Amino acid sequence: MTNRLRLLSTAATVLIALGLTACGEDSADQDGGTWADGRSPAPATSAAAPTEAPGGAAAARPTGRPTESASTPPFTMPTKAAGTPSARSVVDAFKAAGLAVPNIRDRSRECGPDGVGIGCAQLVATDAVSVYVFPDEATASNQTEIWGNDAYRKGAVVLNYLGTKTSATERKRYDAVLAKLA
Known part of the structure; x- marks a missing residue:
């Protein structure tokens, strides 16, 4: 028992x-505190929150999730160095050389903090190869070392073959076209 x-x-x-x-x-609920992103916590009520603030103006609430805190300066996308070919011009050169570039996608927005965040200035992906353009050769070199044998670098442009089925023979052809461009 x-x-x-x-x-x-x-x-x-x-x-x-x-x-x-x-x-x-x-702790943000006490004494009218605020969340880390600067917003005040919404009161817990069963009624739906109004969509407009008094006076007819839209409520001043941020939409989407914040990517940076209030103390962090805004992110600025890096730019490619002058004289460096653009990712799209590299892909166009592959096409002109008769190389396959299926399913072309401009994924440059993924270079920033909400994407892969590796510091590239431009990114164009195809099913055969992804073309990364970095702001400088040092950053490109560092990324090439991380990717190892699945990457080829010429200047600030890096070709990445990770996740593709591109053969070693075909890779050499893509690499040769980039070598003539950069």
Whole structure:
């Protein structure tokens, strides 16, 4: 009987602790605090929040998820160095040389903090090869070392073959076209 009472009192204590934890206030809820992104926490009510602020102006709430804190300066996409071919011109040179470039996609926006975030200035991907243009040769060289044998670099342009079925013979043809461009 004593073990049963001890078990029940332990179970009751755990349940009460869980209940209190779930009902507790966040530090941002106290005294009108704000979240890390600068927004004030919304009050917990069962009614839907109004879509317009008093006076007819739209509520000043950010849309989407923030990518940076208020203390971080805004992200600026790197730019390619003067004289470096663009990723699209490299892909066009592959086409002109008779190389396959199926399913061309401009994925330059993925160079920033919401994408792969590797510091590239431009990225054009195909099913055969991805073309990365970096702001400088040092960054391109560092990334080429990370990708190893699945990459080829000429100047600030890197060809990446990761995840493709491009044969070693075909890779040499793509590499040769880039070598003539850069």
